[in-house]
Amino acid sequence: MPILDAANPLSFFKGMNGVFLDVITRERDKKAFLDALLPRAYETFEGSVDACSNGPGSLACRGGCASCCTIRVAATAPEILYIAQHLRNLAEEESSGQWMRDLLGRLLEANNATHGVGEQDRMEQGTVCPFIEDGLCVIYDRRPLACRGHASFSEQACIDALNGEEIAVPVSSLHLTVRSLIQNALQSALRDTRLEWGVYELNQALEIALRNPQIDAEWLAGADVFADAAITDVSAEEMAETFDAIKAMAA
Numbered sequence: 001m002p003i004l005d006a007a008n009p010l011s012f013f014k015g016m017n018g019v020f021l022d023v024i025t026r027e028r029d030k031k032a033f034l035d036a037l038l039p040r041a042y043e044t045f046e047g048s049v050d051a052c053s054n055g056p057g058s059l060a061c062r063g064g065c066a067s068c069c070t071i072r073v074a075a076t077a078p079e080i081l082y083i084a085q086h087l088r089n090l091a092e093e094e095s096s097g098q099w100m101r102d103l104l105g106r107l108l109e110a111n112n113a114t115h116g117v118g119e120q121d122r123m124e125q126g127t128v129c130p131f132i133e134d135g136l137c138v139i140y141d142r143r144p145l146a147c148r149g150h151a152s153f154s155e156q157a158c159i160d161a162l163n164g165e166e167i168a169v170p171v172s173s174l175h176l177t178v179r180s181l182i183q184n185a186l187q188s189a190l191r192d193t194r195l196e197w198g199v200y201e202l203n204q205a206l207e208i209a210l211r212n213p214q215i216d217a218e219w220l221a222g223a224d225v226f227a228d229a230a231i232t233d234v235s236a237e238e239m240a241e242t243f244d245a246i247k248a249m250a251a
Contacts, residue, residue, distance in 0.1 A: 020189035149179025
């Protein structure tokens with residue numbers, strides 16, 4: 001797998017784009033397609049952050065702190081389907097019945113509370129992610145790149161911001177950069193293979209996914225199954241032009 005060279009991010013983007021294109025081309029018709037695609041993205045994220053960081057650093061993020069888990073999460077269709085697959089598998093386990101019902105209930109409540117709410121207003125609203133229990137993320141291994149890329153150097157600053165104080169939270173630019181490069185490379189590869197490649201609000205998209213048992217097949221057939229949950233802060237045309245320009249510069 002490619003590892004980010006901080007001096008040559010365009011080469012990393014090109015390498016990851018190629019990895020994703022290869023996986024999508026070879027695996028998209030197989031049952032384990034998402035299991036082949038998403039772990040590559042997440043493992044490369046972790047490997048690149050480790051390779052480019054100066055030692056263990058001083059990140060404040062830890063288990064039990066979920067201060068940032070009120071912000072809007074933007075995820076690609078494969079990431080959403082990967083989480084939905086996991087939730088369906090849990091739902092089939094008899095021992096998790098009541099726990100799953102409670103979790104899905106929280107998901108519906110969170111979507112009702114945050115549907116159509118802008119990014120800044122949502123943080124001020126303070127609705128906690130439905131996947132947080134006792135300060136821990138219950139889908140941690142499958143959390144999207146957006147969650148992985150948000151890392152703070154100050155727990156107190158996060159708490160103060162959550163409480164409505166106008167404060168600049170010191171976040172890791174390395175995590176943000178690696179997240180952006182990998183997510184954009186994935187989106188570019190999805191676009192090149194004629195799969196819907198936008199980003200979507202996680203709660204609403206998951207509710208859509210869990211209502212439709214055929215959603216994976218419909219997305220693989222080219223449908224924009226999460227259109228109602230689309231985040232359009234940047235237009236598709238602008239994103240496509242950016243991807244094409246990056247690939248041209250990295251050629």
